Amino acid sequence: MPKFSSWLRKNAESYLLLAAQRDVARNHDRQFLASAKGFKGMFFMKLFVPIYRVLPWKVRAFVLHAMPGSHRQTWTARERVSKGPAI
Amino acid sequence: MSRTVVVGGGAAGIGAAGAFKGTKPSDEVVVYTEFEDAAYSPCGIPYVHGKEIPNFESLFLASKEAYVEQGIDIHYETKVTSIDTATRKVVVEGHGVVGYDKLILATGFNYADPGVPGTDLEGLYYVKNIRRAMEWDKVLDDVKVAVVVEATPLGLEMVTALAHRGIETHVIDHRPWALSDLADPDIVKPVEDSWAELGVKMHYGVTLEEFVGGNGTITGVRTSAGLMPADLAVVCTKKVPNNALGVAAGLKIGATGGFIVDNRMRTSADGVYACGDCVEVPLGVGNLPVQGLSGSHAYAQGKVAGTNAGGGSREYQPVYVPWGMVAGAWMIGGVAYGETVAKALGIPHVMGVAQGISRARYFPGMRPIKVKLLAEPKTLRLIGAQMVGGEGIKERADFLAMAVKTGITLEDLACMENVYSPPIGALNEPIALAAQSGLASLKN
Secondary structure: OHHHHHHHHHHHHHHHHHHHHHHHHHHOOOOOOOOOOHHHHHHHHHHHHHHHHHOOHHHHHHHHHHOOOHHHOOOOOOOOOOOOOOO | OOEEEEEOOOHHHHHHHHHHHHHOOOOEEEEEOOOOOOOEOHHHHHHHHOOOOOOOHHHEOOOHHHHHHHOEEEEOOOOEEEEEOOOOEEEEOOOEEEEOOEEEEOOOEEEOOOOOOOOOOEOEEOOOOHHHHHHHHHHHOOOOEEEEEOOOHHHHHHHHHHHHOOOEEEEEEOOOOOOOOOOOHHHHHHHHHHHHHHOOEEEEOOOEEEEEEEOOEEEEEEEOOEEEEOOEEEEOOOEEEOOHHHHHOOOOEOOOOOEEOOOOOEOOOOOEEEOHHHEEEEEOOOOOEEEOOOHHHHHHHHHHHHHHHOOOOOOOOOEOOOEEEEEOOEEEEEEEOOHHHHHHHOOOOEEEEEEEEOOOOOOOOOOEEEEEEEEOOOOOEEEEEEEEEOOOHHHHHHHHHHHHHHOOEHHHHHOOOOOOEOOOEOOOOHHHHHHHHHHHHHHO
């Protein structure tokens, strides 16, 4: 599982960033042709990225959080005593 | 008397050893490091190369004698080759089997393999070890043309340093702008413009294909855009966790490749802690695991690991990752998500962008500051920020990290109070202007 999740995270991160960089570049008047070479590139750019983008954020967040990692261990949020001034 | 073994002598390892001694002074702490030195600032190396810092000696935090006086037993140039978590023993080259009560892994990072032919050539520089940096610094005196491979944070610092040194500097990256996995194009644009003024040649959307050489030494870099002659290639690929020792011992790793730890920096093995670039920790906004953070994160994690290994109690918190650096003639920085990363992950957000100034408009040395804020659309709570300016970026990044952490909204920031003093602050705070811009865009 760690090997698959590492492979998935590495490639998903890489191609989601590539697609976002292509779109953001366009918005900022930069030219960038995101390449999708080989079967892996085609799979992620043509299939994975479009499917990921149509999923609601709650579904995407659920999948991301389901991956193994430190975020699923015990992390205690520090309680805030007050939202107002001390005195 | 118990014995705690620390593997690694960087910021995390030395932070852990010091915290352990502070918690349990009577017990033994042994540090093994593969390198000749411990606890120096590798982050300062590019600035020595760029002649902004006069020598490497000033990068050391303490002398070797100081650690001896503190009771920290450091073994230099000593490699730990295996761990048995069941019997609580490590095998150390030249020392044999060494038992431990608690083990702290602070094994740091490696640069990602460029994955092309020619990586065995002389003339490829991986910035990490200070002794090698001292040797490379002499080599740089004779370098005419250098290629920096990948415009990562270190890449930006090395490009700036080499250009300052008068070396013809090229930077290649398969991505579309410098630091594009972290920063947005409008934030980096002034940096790139200032590089161009320094004579830096930028090659974006260009893929590395091969390091080319003759007689075992690099003579050029072959890319998708053609062959670039070079005397030196500085490899600044992504930092990946150096996890081999722990993985071989059965420690669990997360999707980033970093060791899985909890808020006390405990790993999946009983009595084993980990800290620094070899672990992953959760981002406080979005709860995603992240790895390969700054030296200050590594040191703080080391303190947590060392205190808890010594029987004390200290918790690490999810991170918000304020970052900043000097690149070209500018400072850039931010916290948590920028526009590009939020877009990549598909995180819904609204944005506010504004251009302000660092001092009163009439005061000498006044520089522009651009601030971009990202907020969650329903509550308008901040989820990230990016900035570029002439000064005051670090302080704003630290402040905005606390703002993200505590749930501050665009509305809060739009009416924030600010210091007004002509030499240090303008009438209008750029953060407030960006928040006001974000709120105004929602009304349109």
